Amino acid sequence: RKEVEQDPGPFNVPEGATVAFNCTYSNSASQSFFWYRQDCRKEPKLLMSVYSSGNEDGRFTAQLNRASQYISLLIRDSKLSDSATYLCVVNWDSNYQLIWGAGTKLIIKP
Amino acid sequence: GAVVSQHPSRVICKSGTSVKIECRSLDFQATTMFWYRQFPKQSLMLMATSNEGSKATYEQGVEKDKFLINHASLTLSTLTVTSAHPEDSSFYICSAIGESSYNEQFFGPGTRLTVL
Numbered sequence: 141r142k143e144v145e146q147d148p149g150p151f152n153v154p155e156g157a158t159v160a161f162n163c164t165y166s167n168s169a170s171q172s173f174f175w176y177r178q179d180c181r182k183e184p185k186l187l188m189s190v191y192s193s194g195n196e197d198g199r200f201t202a203q204l205n206r207a208s209q210y211i212s213l214l215i216r217d218s219k220l221s222d223s224a225t226y227l228c229v230v231n232w233d234s235n236y237q238l239i240w241g242a243g244t245k246l247i248i249k250p
Numbered sequence: 251g252a253v254v255s256q257h258p259s260r261v262i263c264k265s266g267t268s269v270k271i272e273c274r275s276l277d278f279q280a281t282t283m284f285w286y287r288q289f290p291k292q293s294l295m296l297m298a299t300s301n302e303g304s305k306a307t308y309e310q311g312v313e314k315d316k317f318l319i320n321h322a323s324l325t326l327s328t329l330t331v332t333s334a335h336p337e338d339s340s341f342y343i344c345s346a347i348g349e350s351s352y353n354e355q356f357f358g359p360g361t362r363l364t365v366l
Contacts, residue, residue, distance in 0.1 A: 174354075183343050183357040184294065227293065238355065242293040 143167065144230050146241035153218055154249055160214040161244045163228030172231040173211045175202055177224045178243065184227055188213070215246075223248045252278045254346050256358035263334055264366055270330045271361045273344030279324035280346035284355065285317070288341040300327050334365045 146163045153159045165173075173190035188195060190211050194203035201214040211230075215222055228241035253276040263269050273283060282301050286294040298314075300306040300321035308314045318330040327346075331338055341362050345355035 181341070181360075181362070183360045185357070186354060189354070238296075240293045240295075 143239045144228055144241040146226075146228050146244045148242060148244060150245040150247050152247050152249060155218060155220055157218050158214065158216045159218055159246065160212055161226065161246075162210045162212045163230075163241050163244075164208075164210045165228075165230045165239075166209070167230070168206075168209060170209075170230045173202075173204055174229040174231075174238070175200075175211070175213050176227040176229055178227055179224050187226070218246075218248045220248050220250060222246060252276075252346070252348060252356040254280075254344065254356045254358040256344055256361050258361060259359060260362045260364075262364045262366065265335050266333055268330055268332045269334055269363060270328055271342055271344075271363075273327045273329070273346070273358050275325045275346045275348070275356070278346075278348040280327075280348055281324065282347050283321055283327040284345045285319060285327075285329050286343045286345065288343060288360075294343065297329075331363065334363070336365045339363055339365045 143166050175187040176184040177187045178184040188202045190202040190204050192204055199216045203212045225243040225245045227243045229238045231238050255274045255276055257272045261269055284299055285297045287297050288294045296309050297312045298306045298308045298319050300319050302321050302324050306319035316332055321327040341360050343360040344358045347355050
């Protein structure tokens with residue numbers, strides 16, 4: 141089983157719609173969780189850190205479900221500029237190593 | 251936010267040559283830097299972790315003699331791909347964490363290496 145799993149997509153979503161995707165992780169001792177966004181041929185950029193209580197930043201909401209070992213990302217009122225690959229990242233030990241999911245591709249259509 | 255630069259952004263070289271990629275933290279001191287490789291449509295794969303002043307820790311399957319990492323200062327790490335071959339063509343990305351960041355990595359813009 142992969143350590144961090146994501147649905148690769150692509151998710152084709154009309155502009156203005158709400159879209160959500162999940163990411164599952166295998167290590168129950170995982171401590172830190174992140175969502176990164178990566179545009180084609182660019183480096184990943186941190187979108188959100190995921191806290192135990194969940195957090196919201198504008199149109200983006202991230203949540204953590206420790207019992208089921210997944211994190212989610214919800215995007216409301218999607219924009220064309222949201223088209224990108226969203227990478228789920230998990231860290232589960234005291235060093236700084238991150239385990240990356242393969243990413244979920246999101247395409248927002250006008 | 252913290253800025254990490256990489257140089258060069260793109261390099262094309264002949265098979266058998268060596269290529270050096272620099273990663274710099276511009277406005278903070280990076281205690282730890284990471285080197286990743288990303289093949290098309292795949293996730294980032296960690297190659298090695300380097301701490302300033304000590305030898306890099308390589309991930310399983312990554313040849314340390316082929317991918318030489320030097321982290322001589324708190325703001326600079328270099329990755330040298332020695333005797334590069336076409337299968338080494340990839341997107342190489344470095345990241346850095348500073349003393350004040352908590353598990354947050356700041357990424358360089360990446361270097362696209364093409365070996366002919």
